[in-house]
Amino acid sequence: MCLPILWLILLSACQPTPAMVAVRVTLPPTQGAVLLATAAPTTAVPTRTPTATLSPTPTLTLTATPSATLTITPSLTPTLTLTATQTLTPTQTLTPTVTPTIAPVDFYAFRRPFTRDQIDYADRTYPYGMGEMRGLPVHHGLDFANGRGTQILAIGDGTVYYAGQDIDVLYGPIPDYYGNLVVILHDVKSLDGLPVYSLYGHMQRIDVTAGQRVNGGDRIGSVGDAGVAFGPHLHLEIRVGVPESFSSVRNPDLWILPYPQFGTLAGRMTYSDGTPVYEGTISVKRAGLDNAVLRYAYSYNIDATIASDNIWRENFTLGDLPVDTYTVFVSDRNGRVHFTQDIEIEAGKTSFVEVVIPKP
Numbered sequence: 001m002c003l004p005i006l007w008l009i010l011l012s013a014c015q016p017t018p019a020m021v022a023v024r025v026t027l028p029p030t031q032g033a034v035l036l037a038t039a040a041p042t043t044a045v046p047t048r049t050p051t052a053t054l055s056p057t058p059t060l061t062l063t064a065t066p067s068a069t070l071t072i073t074p075s076l077t078p079t080l081t082l083t084a085t086q087t088l089t090p091t092q093t094l095t096p097t098v099t100p101t102i103a104p105v106d107f108y109a110f111r112r113p114f115t116r117d118q119i120d121y122a123d124r125t126y127p128y129g130m131g132e133m134r135g136l137p138v139h140h141g142l143d144f145a146n147g148r149g150t151q152i153l154a155i156g157d158g159t160v161y162y163a164g165q166d167i168d169v170l171y172g173p174i175p176d177y178y179g180n181l182v183v184i185l186h187d188v189k190s191l192d193g194l195p196v197y198s199l200y201g202h203m204q205r206i207d208v209t210a211g212q213r214v215n216g217g218d219r220i221g222s223v224g225d226a227g228v229a230f231g232p233h234l235h236l237e238i239r240v241g242v243p244e245s246f247s248s249v250r251n252p253d254l255w256i257l258p259y260p261q262f263g264t265l266a267g268r269m270t271y272s273d274g275t276p277v278y279e280g281t282i283s284v285k286r287a288g289l290d291n292a293v294l295r296y297a298y299s300y301n302i303d304a305t306i307a308s309d310n311i312w313r314e315n316f317t318l319g320d321l322p323v324d325t326y327t328v329f330v331s332d333r334n335g336r337v338h339f340t341q342d343i344e345i346e347a348g349k350t351s352f353v354e355v356v357i358p359k360p
């Protein structure tokens, strides 16, 4: 019987470091003054005053070309914190391995679509990427279960890209999937330079028109159940690249700013041959307390219609976790627990876990 070998890497989030701005100033050679002096003859009778001629008049021309170029490159040097003391089941051997990983960068570019006096947290029973194993359509966004007519707010500054029905223009897998929707092209770009959109589905009323400028927090419409919806709620998506593409979605947990004193757990779960684990279960409970599982998520199928982030390359998230130390349990789709590990959730940051489990 071979022994499973596990790795776990805990990555601290780090910010990209803007490149230094260099301005080169080029000066022409400074022209020197020429002093012409005529010495007085030693036997001179007439007294002559030596004359000095300054020629030419020194001129200084400063030529500076204001051509500074600011290039912001996401840092690809993450600060890795490796916890090499994982406690595994007694027969397992842990070989901690630090793998070069693309820098996890927190890019919580957006605010929430509801005010705090409304339900402004996502329905965690139907997270991003869940679907097939529950007999539901694979979820491409997050749901906010507010009542019909609740005001929906733009999550960031931008321009309305689309406002109306998706009957003639397809945004989902079938016509009239989102019913009434608004799509906003935001002023920010993704870290890999692509346009970023937010999509609001199943709306009852739309209060904006295409081409209109909006600021984060502006009212854009109200909650409804138009299209394919089980009761009134807001379905919110982040799309990167092509806005009409159903497969251009990204996980909103990585884009919407957590509450103060909340953070996000994200990670990537793969088999030892590098292929992603689909429908693995990631559960958390508060460390040191003998209480029940607080939250759980399933790793999603990034080989199908759900995409992971180009920078994070995650295949699961648990958004909005209060700052604390959590015990993370990782199990496969058969319920076998592969390991447990404590991890810190920090305010306004994403804690990233990379999990490798043996190929069955």
Ligand SMILES: [Zn+2]
Pocket: 139, 140, 141, 142, 143, 234, 235, 236
């Ligand atoms: Zn939804």
